[in-house]
Amino acid sequence: MKKLRIEVCSGSECVMMGSMDIIEAIEGLKQVKQQLKLRAQIEIVPCKCLGPCKNENLAPVVRINDELITQATGDIVMSKIIAAIKD
């Protein structure tokens, strides 16, 4: 089974810009597990400020394994997760 570690920035700017809703979206994937044929272990880690938002409008920030996603949204993160599990 594949393992994914997803760090969701919980710094102030990212929380304001909806990073907790991204966690909600990732957790929501469990409900559609069957439709998506999801077989992976997903670990969600709310983490300290990852940094990039400090320059212009890059919040919220999410890191999936080693890939950094800026201006993340629930739909972007969900599709990245599904892509990462497939290949």
Add this chain to the structure above:
Amino acid sequence: MQGIYTSVTKIRRQVFAAVAKLAYEHDEYSSIEEIPYQIIPGEVATYRNSVFVERAIIGERLRLAMGLPLRRADEHSALSKGVEEAAVPKKFFSAPLVNVISFACNACPTNSYEVSNNCRGCLAHPCTSVCPVKAISIVNGKSHIDKEKCVRCGRCQQACPYDAIVHYDRPCAAACGMDAIGSDELGRAKIDQEKCVSCGQCIVNCPFGAIADKSEIFQIIQSIKQGDKVCAAIAPSFAGQLGPLATTEKLHEAFKILGFDDVVEVALGADKGAVAEAHHYAHAVPDKQPFLATSCCPSWSVLAKRTLPDLVECVSESDTPMIETAKVIKKRNPNTKVVFVGPCVAKKLEATRKLTAGYIDFVITFEELMGMFVAKGVEFGDLNEEQPLDDASSDGRGYAVAGGVADAIVNNVKAFYPDKEVLVDRAEGLKDCKKMLMLAKAGKRNGYLLEGMACPGGCIGGAGTLMPLNKAAAAVKQYQKSSPYNLAKDNPNIDE
């Protein structure tokens, strides 16, 4: 839609952070004219059909966030008009609190039923059989609703086996439990300020982001900059709202960076209220009054008094947790300004009432507070867990979630009067609150304790919150558990 992060949420919060930053970093505010270009950069529209409209809407939002009135759309006036006058260290905004930015409104069709493409023109067409006013006929092989005749009962929608009949309603009007939303001459939403109780649900339910309330961020920061002693009275629903790193032990330090002097839990005032109402219920219901309605939710208590003008005395007269807490703070230090920080738009209005105005200097929501943290660059991840919160009991902290107020009162009635039985009914959302009140009016809730919450889910579902409901509810549970006292009556701070 409330509880889902969308572009509307994003824009609203960007505006709060921008106003807080402007106030903290400047002493002269003409650069407000630049903010719409910072929030909406470039030449291509992102959200609506024109980048100019987008910026104009940001402009109006900025004005409201500074406590200024909207501008007239048919009259030239600078965005910054009145900004310097608004830069005062005291309450500034005037009614109306909740405003429709008319040119952002989509003029959605009002309550109606329509037949969609899903209609198969079936043989049975039960839609026609159930319509009580013969408004549905078969035209060109499909159902057709005569809008003149339709009474919008919704029976056809329930009867259709293909889900082909769609109910349209304005999201703002559907969310309004007071029927306060009508239309202006261009079909755009217009709030009947006589009916509105400022619960704020229309603000968070408008998918076009056309409704906003006024804020006091700008004036609070003026007060801080002037060197006033400012104390935050934080509502129990704050648990979890500021993210997982914002533990209660870090709050004092975080507020200090913003320029606040101290933080006190409003759950302390809730404890006082719970004890007072427990005694009140035990002594007066049902002998002296038929029932007791709670009073901590301001929208609910206004609704209750309006619906039951003859039974006003049944609505609890004990001060709301906000006021009780402010009294304690002012007693400790009369020169302190009190900022209520909560999930609630209606508290902004409650704080302007004559009876309460002396205690509460400002009111902001968690969303607005988050804007201040972002403007000041406060990172909870970098703070130390220095000072735990210990003002309140688990009972008082439970006020944040629907059912929690009644639970707290019941717990304390049981502790004081073990033989007294308490009957409880409760409702969340003003529509359901109204139904409960009608039952009470008809004499069907005699002997009851009635808890009303204007927002679905209770305070954690308030218009000024940031977290999805289930996350917030879990965080409040945790916060309740961490209290040193279970019962409100066991909290020694209530004697203060």
